[in-house]
Amino acid sequence: MSPQHDPRLPLAFITPGEEVRLTKIGDEIDALQREQLTAYGLAENRPMRVLQQKPMTVILAEEVELALEHNIARHIWVVR
Numbered sequence: 001m002s003p004q005h006d007p008r009l010p011l012a013f014i015t016p017g018e019e020v021r022l023t024k025i026g027d028e029i030d031a032l033q034r035e036q037l038t039a040y041g042l043a044e045n046r047p048m049r050v051l052q053q054k055p056m057t058v059i060l061a062e063e064v065e066l067a068l069e070h071n072i073a074r075h076i077w078v079v080r
Contacts, residue, residue, distance in 0.1 A: 012076075016053055022045065026076065047061075
């Protein structure tokens with residue numbers, strides 16, 4: 001029996017220029033911060049484009065550009 005491959009990756013590991021879809025905002029992120037991210041348009045199955053990773057992760061979700069600290073971006077799960 002082969003192990004199942006999980007296609008999800010942390011947002012912090014995505015190369016700038018790639019478009020991905022959000023699958024989950026991890027429970028490691030404070031509930032209030034998760035609520036704020038959702039208010040900015042980060043919702044399950046929504047597309048986003050990674051614009052940069054340094055010095056912060058910057059994404060474009062719909063028409064909102066959002067800068068995230070890496071300790072947040074590594075708990076946001078996406079698929080290519």
